[in-house]
Amino acid sequence: MTSPRRGNPARSGSTALLGAAGLAGLLLVMELAPRLGLVDERYLPPASRIAAALAEEAGTPAFWTALTDTLIAWSAGLAIAVGAAVLAGIVIGSIPVLRSLTASTIEFLRPIPSVALIPLAVLMYGTDLGSTLLLVCYAAFWQVLVQVLYGVADVDPVAFETARSFRFSAWGRIRHVLWPTALPYVFTGVRLAASVALVLAITAELVIGSPGLGKEIAVAQASEAVPTMYALIVVTGVLGVIINLLARTGERRLLAWHQSVRGEVTA
């Protein structure tokens, strides 16, 4: 039996082939549309020009600094958010009083779009890395917290009573029952948060002008270096894909037991 999501190897091989063909088609359209005059070359330069700009960018140290800045803001923000959310989630989730006490507050704070905090970030940190970090943390924190809360609520009462009956210490119960149960949820949270964190990092740099790829995009746009602007956009897109891929692979590797319990095919 194969799960409908995964498909058999031959199928996924041809899917990859189709995907590559689609991408090639897109590039072809992007090359031809401006050249045939279907769109204004000032707004969409041909794909080959974008590629050339990308190659040129890759040769400048400024590009690599910007990329590093974005990655630092993304990873540090994500790490802080995940750490804080896991801790908060476990504490809140395992104490029923806290859970009901915070439920409405969480429901209120969570939907606030992170970008609404841009003025606050600027007020606090100006155009420093701190601004980006604040926004990234805020956005990522809720994604993970909500998942951790689901995870803690999913602890099997029988498993928990088993641990209690064998007189596990409080830490033992968290470490060996609560945490493994919540782990798949934590992974989902981290995967979602990783994408959101990238969006927020780029947004903050773009709008606030804190160092990173987003700022470079804004600079390229201001100096009418349109192919460079597109080249940088492509880089952010590739970053997004890589992040998602890494998160998914990590999830599958580490949670083999979990997938099997749910009757899915393990890799």
Place this chain on the structure above:
Amino acid sequence: MLEVKGLRKVYRSGNREVEALRDLTFTVDNGELVCLVGPSGCGKTTLLRCVSGLLDPTAGDVRVDGKPVDGPPPGMAVVFQEYGRSLFPWMSVRDNVELPLKQKGVGRARRRQLVEQSLDAVGLTGTASAYPWQLSGGMQQRVAIARAVAYEPQTLLMDEPFAAVDAQTRADLEDLVRELWKRLGVTILFVTHDIDESVYLGQRVVMLSTSPTVVQEELAIDLPDQRDQLTTRADPRFIQLRTRVYEQIQAAKRNAVH
């Protein structure tokens, strides 16, 4: 010695009240194997949860060797009715059996030995590195038993442990429990809704009434110590005893109706 005195448990959720146990009193001596039999829903699991300190009774008390139970007491192990959910799916069989020992502070070498011995004892040699969900239901139940046995408890509580396995496996596991009990000298309180099983296994059978639950009767099982699925179950005395238990349970039902 395990003493249950005037035990009452009322579940309250919102304004709904369920009186799961009305008034239970019985004792289990050290080293005894007592079966507790009662119809489904009469509060057997509730009773075990009170005895194991997982649940606070509404009234009455439970004592182990004279000490009141107000939390899971040391030296007690429970085999849960939902054995599948009681094993941790993220751990191998070995780790499942070993973890309670780690929590108890047993040294590494001794842990190894206990895990090995207990898995051997339940006939699961060689499955230590498998995960619980890779095993059949009967094997999972044996892992749960091995985990309890490795813990070296003085008291072992078992909640309808064989309800979900086939007849053949069930017979094997019954003999396994008798054998472990004789070898380890533990006190066992074995809960079941199966009358034949209670008579076959126990030295004594405590019968519970239907809800509101009280102790209907206690019956000493004077069958020879050496029991065997074929001869014991064909023994006229066995038939007499099981008839007696059956009658009592029927009587309990009639009383509940009137």
